[in-house]
Amino acid sequence: xxEPNSMVPSGSSDDLPGISRPEAECKPIxxxxxxRQRAVSGTLWTLGAFxxxxxxxxxxNLLLAHLLFPAAFALMSLAAVLxxxxxxxxxxxxxxxxxxxxxxNDPAFLNTAWTIQIIRGVILFLFACLAAWPMAKxxxxxxxxxxxxxxxxxxxxxxxxxxxxxxxxxxxxxxRLTLLNLFxxxxxxxxxxxxxxxxxxxxxxxIGMLFSRVVYVAGTHTWLGHGRNRFAWDRSAVRxxxxxxxWVFVSTAITFFATQIDRMILGRMTSLxxxxxxxxxxxxxxxxxxxxxxxxESVLFAAxxxxxxxxxxxxxxxxxxxxxxxxxxxxxxxxxxxxxxxxFFRYLYDARYAAAEWMAPIAAGCVWIALLQATADRALLSxxxxxxxxxSGALNLIATIVFCTVGYSLFDVPGFVAGVGVGxxxxxxxxxxxxxxxxxxxxxxxxxYSALLVGLVVLNYLMIRLIGQRWPTVPDWMTAGIVGxxxxxxxxxxxxxxxxxxxxxx
Numbered sequence: 001x002x003e004p005n006s007m008v009p010s011g012s013s014d015d016l017p018g019i020s021r022p023e024a025e026c027k028p029i030x031x032x033x034x035x036r037q038r039a040v041s042g043t044l045w046t047l048g049a050f051x052x053x054x055x056x057x058x059x060x061n062l063l064l065a066h067l068l069f070p071a072a073f074a075l076m077s078l079a080a081v082l083x084x085x086x087x088x089x090x091x092x093x094x095x096x097x098x099x100x101x102x103x104x105n106d107p108a109f110l111n112t113a114w115t116i117q118i119i120r121g122v123i124l125f126l127f128a129c130l131a132a133w134p135m136a137k138x139x140x141x142x143x144x145x146x147x148x149x150x151x152x153x154x155x156x157x158x159x160x161x162x163x164x165x166x167x168x169x170x171x172x173x174x175x176r177l178t179l180l181n182l183f184x185x186x187x188x189x190x191x192x193x194x195x196x197x198x199x200x201x202x203x204x205x206x207i208g209m210l211f212s213r214v215v216y217v218a219g220t221h222t223w224l225g226h227g228r229n230r231f232a233w234d235r236s237a238v239r240x241x242x243x244x245x246x247w248v249f250v251s252t253a254i255t256f257f258a259t260q261i262d263r264m265i266l267g268r269m270t271s272l273x274x275x276x277x278x279x280x281x282x283x284x285x286x287x288x289x290x291x292x293x294x295x296x297e298s299v300l301f302a303a304x305x306x307x308x309x310x311x312x313x314x315x316x317x318x319x320x321x322x323x324x325x326x327x328x329x330x331x332x333x334x335x336x337x338x339x340x341x342x343x344f345f346r347y348l349y350d351a352r353y354a355a356a357e358w359m360a361p362i363a364a365g366c367v368w369i370a371l372l373q374a375t376a377d378r379a380l381l382s383x384x385x386x387x388x389x390x391x392s393g394a395l396n397l398i399a400t401i402v403f404c405t406v407g408y409s410l411f412d413v414p415g416f417v418a419g420v421g422v423g424x425x426x427x428x429x430x431x432x433x434x435x436x437x438x439x440x441x442x443x444x445x446x447x448x449y450s451a452l453l454v455g456l457v458v459l460n461y462l463m464i465r466l467i468g469q470r471w472p473t474v475p476d477w478m479t480a481g482i483v484g485x486x487x488x489x490x491x492x493x494x495x496x497x498x499x500x501x502x503x504x505x506x
Contacts, residue, residue, distance in 0.1 A: 052182060054287060056189040063193055065280065065349055067200040074276035075143055076205050078267065079151040081260045082131055086124040086155065096381060097241050098166040100305040105170075110163040111232035113241060121159020128152030139267060143202070150206050157213045162220035162229050172302050180219040188212035254393035258427065259370075261400055262420050269408060269416070274355070278417075281356035284341055285363035288333040292371045295326060296378050304382040315379065316440045323375045323442065325502045327449045328495040330371050335456055335491060337364040339484040343477055359417060366421035368453060372446050373428040379440055380431070388434035396427030460487055 064072075094113045103109040132148035168177045192208030221228065267275040300322055307318050341360030345353055373392070380388050400423025407415030407422075432443045463483045467474065 053185045056185050057283075060189050060193050062348060064196055064204070065353065067196050067204075072202045072205070072276070073279045074267065074272040075141070075147050075202055076151070077263055077275065077279040078135065078139065078144065079148050081263055082128060082135065082148060083124075083152055083155060086127055086152075094241065095166045095169070096301070098163060099170040099302050100308075100382065100384075101240065103237065103240065105167065106237075107227065108232060108234040109237040109240070110167070111229055112234045112237040113166075114163050114229040115231050115233060116238070116241065117161070118159045121156045124155040124159075125149075125152050128155065139272065141272065147202060147206070151209065153210055154213045157210065157217055161217045162224060164224035164227070165220050168224060169298055169302055172299065174298060176224055177298075180216060180223060183219070184212045184216040187215050254390055254397055258393045258396035258400055258423065261397060262404060262416070265401070265404055266413075266416060270413070273352075274413065277353050277355050278359055278413075280349070280353055281341075281345070281359035282363055284344060284356075285337055285360045285367055287337060288330050288364065289367045289370055289374070291333060292326065292330050292374050296374050300326070300375065301378040301381060304379050308382040315382070319376070319379050319440055320442070320445060321502050323445060325499050326375050327371070327445075328498045328502075330368075330375075331449055331453055332488065332492050332495045334364055334368045334371070335453060336488055337361070337367075338457055339460055339480070339488065343480060347477075355413070358414065362414060362417045363420070366417065366424055368450070369421055369424035369428055372450070373424070373431050376435060376442050377431050380434055380438070383438060385434065385438065388431065392427045392430035392434075395430055396423050399423040399426040456487060456491060460484055 094117055098104045098110065098113060101109065129149045129152065132145050135148060136142050136144040165177055168174060188208045188211075191211050192204050195207055196204035263275060263279070266278055303322065304315065304319065307315050338361045341364065342357040345356040345360065349356065377389055377392070380386070400420055402419075403422040404416050404419035407417075407419035409415075411418070428446070432441075432446065435442055460483055464479050467479050467483065468476075
């Protein structure tokens, strides 16, 4: 969902005022140089918009944390888990199919996909309404009876989103798509914050989310261009969507449980207050994962699919090079969360969220393992191998349930959070094996980056201990800054140089 203005090819419907790049017109879309340029372009747009979005989100979350009660975050978290689960349980990879299919620009194919998407959205909303009562009984909170149906209206609204969002993703022309996503975030922030100030209830979050979704969907039909969608039903398109999507369906359904089961179990084992604090901690810890997910879904997958269609033999080299760029930056982001997380929650949140100080660093470590998989499994999808992802998600789910339960019984909530990391590691191992069987080994690269991250965290801890023992009167926050900031600065410089080298190398 992003890209840099100087790299948008002129003459396309994705042009922005005053932006042109004549030399891109001379290169075919499928050429390696064109794909590379657009991938870099998309990455820069994504990162720029994401940075602004993060500032808006955390500003809103800080305001809501002071105005609302922790259980409000838990209610929205549970509603979001249900909505996400329903979407993933019915996902046949419509967007993925448009990005990778040879018919990705065929109006009949696109309109059929759009029709299926709308039908799916309506059905999901009805299922969400039916699930509201059981959820209210399971979590013993009648507010879920109306929070769940209202929040699930976003499923119907989102179903009407134009296929232009997927077409631009396929072509790696992400400028307008990124700006539309950013505008949605701005609208949501303004409405949520304004409503919370006037009426500090969970309705502030609900209304902001729904109204911004309407704005986004309207933008996909008007501002993104690429023609209008209309209802259609092409049988050959349906067959292709189902053929590719059957394992995507299984994979996403299982992945939902694997990635959300921690919130379901924790909310049942403890209380909504603890779950609310955990959800707030994940807001910070999940930043690297959100960056990685956006880049892999909007940039990496489209780029790898293009390479897989035109130059299968060069896929491994492209994968390693792309992951080197992504993991270098994501390592810095993950390290920043681990080092700064405790101080962030200690000084910006009140005492009700104190547990987030230790939850965030542990969760960030779990997120790193998930990032290793997220930056790799798109290569399997680009080859049409979605079955391996289903197996990975299934084993991840089983391991997460087992180790979270055992971890909680032995070490309470910290052991529970660590169990999520073990589940992620099992899923990553399956992906590594599947990639090796396809001639795309990544385990050495994963080990090097993970060892570097662990070494830096240990170095930071030992240096803080050393300074604390030698100068015990120095405040803890000052010691953390004296040690952590130089480490982050050095690692950030290293990452920048490495990314620059990879982008320049042929």
